[in-house]
Amino acid sequence: MNELTSKLSPIADMDCSFRSYLNSKKAHEAAHMKGNGIPDYAYGMDYELRKKLDSIPGLYKVARSITSTIVHQQMQIMNQQAVCATPTSFPDVYEIGCECARRLGIAVPNIFIVNDQTLNAYTYACDDVEPFIVLHSGLYERMTPGELKSIIGHECGHIQNYHGSYETIATLIAQEGLSALGGLSAFFLSVFTTGVQLALNSWSRAAEVTCDRAGLICADNLEDALSAEAKLMYGGAFGDHKIDYASIEEQLELQMSNATKYYEALYSHPTSARRIMAIREFYECQTFYDWRPDMRKADSILRSHKECDERCKKFINLTEEGTRSKRGKENE
Ligand SMILES: [Zn+2]
16 A cells, blocks of 8 residues: 555555454454354344254255355446445445454455445355445435444344355345246246245344344444434434434334234344344343443343343244333333
């Protein structure tokens, strides 16, 4: 890096070298990785449901084959139509990508900013292809730098947890239908039953909880992680806004006591209200503070990982009747 670039780049003093990545990866593996290669912050249902998907004959093979084709195609499309964040193009996004990767102990991912006004970010990843993250310009415009950190951290969580193959298929089925896959891919996937598609969605919703935890680990504070999620509900309209999370919890109570909640079985993501509650639960978990001891306060609640997962299940499972008994009384 020459002197001029060094002055212009906000990450001039940041070590994004491969050696630094390897050192960081080793340290994280020793401290935070379980024997099964899953990081310790992962939501238990994510791993349990993924094992069930793995046991469905042929599913993983087909998912990986379809996804690796899609990832290659999308990478070419992004190269044509989007801007890749570098130390000198969208350096703020590049810097956040470096920070999140270092925090989680993964390689720095490519991040593309694409012209699309909808608030969305996603990851293209397959177990044997280099992953990359896509940010819509609308999301970049409406999120604060702190909120972007939580969102990019979430996407890095998908990479770290090897969600690529199943996640891509679940998202395509849920959002665009089999026709989006086209030709042979659609044919292969159509042999799987509706039951398998619902199982993919169910796992995907659990995987999102895992990645919201990665987002919180990468964020500067709880508020950024919650407000990023809330903006996905109201669109992040410009101007000052106040979000009352107690009233969002009331909305969730209504949502959970109504039979229309079963429609969510068709969704690949939990609703934002559910995700907000699950993020708040992780903020009261010992595992979070193992990653972020700097955020621990004298009055921080430190529940075990197991208890945290049990409490999250009550917000995430569609069969639960209501939320009042979970956070309500003890936190009032
Ligand atoms: Zn996600």
